[in-house]
Amino acid sequence: KYPTLGNKVSEGHENFVMAYNMLTGIRVAVSRCSGVMTKLTHEDFKTTKKLSFNIDGSELTPSSKYDFKFKDYSPAVFRELRSLFGIDPADYLVSITGKYVLSELSSPGKSGSFLYYSNDFRFIIKTIHHSEHKQLRRVLKDYYEHVKENPNTLVSQVYGLHRVKMPFRNGRLRKVHFLVMNNLFPPHRSIHVKYDLKGSTWGRLTKIEGPDADLSSVTLKDLNWLERDARIKFGPRKRNLFFKQLDSDVKFLQKINSMDYSLLLGIHDVKKGNIQAMANHLSVFDPRSNDKDELIRTNPRDIQDDDLPSNVFPGRSKYVFYGHDGGIRATGEDNNPIQEIYYLGIIDFLTKYNWIKRIETVWRSISHPRATISSVPATEYGDRFLKFIKVGTTQPKTKQE
Ligand code: ATP
Ligand code: CA
Ligand code: CA
Secondary structure, eight states, X not given: OOTTEEEEEOXXXXXXXXXXXXXXXXXXXXXXXXXXXXXXXXXXXXXXEEEEEOTTOOSSSOOOSSOEEEEEESHHHHHHHHHHTTOOHHHHHHHHHSSSOEEEESSOOSSOOOEEEOTXXXXXXXXXXXXXXXXXXXXXXXXXXXXXXXXXXXXXXXXXXXXXXXXXXXXXXXXEEEXXXXXXXXXXXXXXXXXXXXXXXXXXXXXXXXXXXXXXXXXXXXXXXXXXXXOBOOOHHHHHXXXXXXXXXXHHHHHTTEESOEEEEEEEETTTOOTTOXXXXXXXXXXXXXXXXXXXXXXXGGOOGGGOOTTTSTTOTXXXXXXXXXXXXXXXXXXXXXXXXXXXXXXXXXXXXXXXXXXXXXXXXXXXXXGGOSOOOHHHHHHHHHHHHHHTBOOOHHHHO
């Protein structure tokens, strides 16, 4: 049904025990962290909470099928982040732990991380490398400040950082760090083409079989983007908002010394519509339709502060790019909607430029022009990323010539 959907991780799957433990840990830890929110202190960013699970249960933990330890990082900070992102606490728990079924993403990256969709596809659980975990803890304060000042940030929304410690196949105890983030793509709408863009070109090509290959199941990259002469189509109003947000986000990523992140962009082609959608549902996206209320209701990221009747999405009017499952409608130079809807965000932002990456830079620049490789220092990486995305966005005629 869902094009990028991989295997279901349910009882019997080799990663089921790990998934079960992750979900149990989240369920118990998140529901324990309730009560009145008080102003965050310096300590809240450092706090960790440990829980121990076993078959007998304890005062703090219910009985669990398996023995494992769970560690929750900065629970109060993530609770506040979830609230800033407009996530309802009860919804969060139900989405993630209502049913103990996850789905593996079928085409994850090369890093060895596992990515799983929550049962309802709203959230993604990603296992991360120890260095990424350390980086997130190091920059959490900056991240939090950035999110507070940028309600429309395109940077991945991180809702929790946790660790499970449990025996794996060979019986050895292992620690696995993981985070919970937003799924950028809506479960109810087909994504016809998908790009992962870094602004570097070395190795950034996904082989496509023939001109009429089904693109919905692959992730295209920078060279495909250039080859297809693709563009993000925004008229002046959205282009300005988009560029302003990109500038601010990239500045943040440069400040925390991040690199290797990408803009993940999913394009819903309104003409092709939804593969299994009902006709009346699609009529909302008829570009000739001027029914603003309908557009707003189904497309919350499209909202501008000033055109929003305050009763439509109480408390959410400030999210120009991010609602819950809305996308951003493409527009022409006249600011009128055209036939694409974008789902986009900056993902995989926890790789820090360090000495290993420095060696990679030196090694790779022996055989490849420096401008084409992906491991370059954070400032250079960010500038190049920004330039690539801006050039890849429609510009008024005079600027292109
Ligand atoms: P690598 O380091 O090799 O690039 P990784 O293991 O760190 O890969 P990511 O780059 O985070 O993994 O993600 C891999 C793929 O998973 C992305 O290209 C995208 O297709 C999908 N993906 C990742 N994050 C999201 C998200 N928030 N929403 C939707 N899809 C996502
Ligand atoms: Ca990546
Ligand atoms: Ca990565």
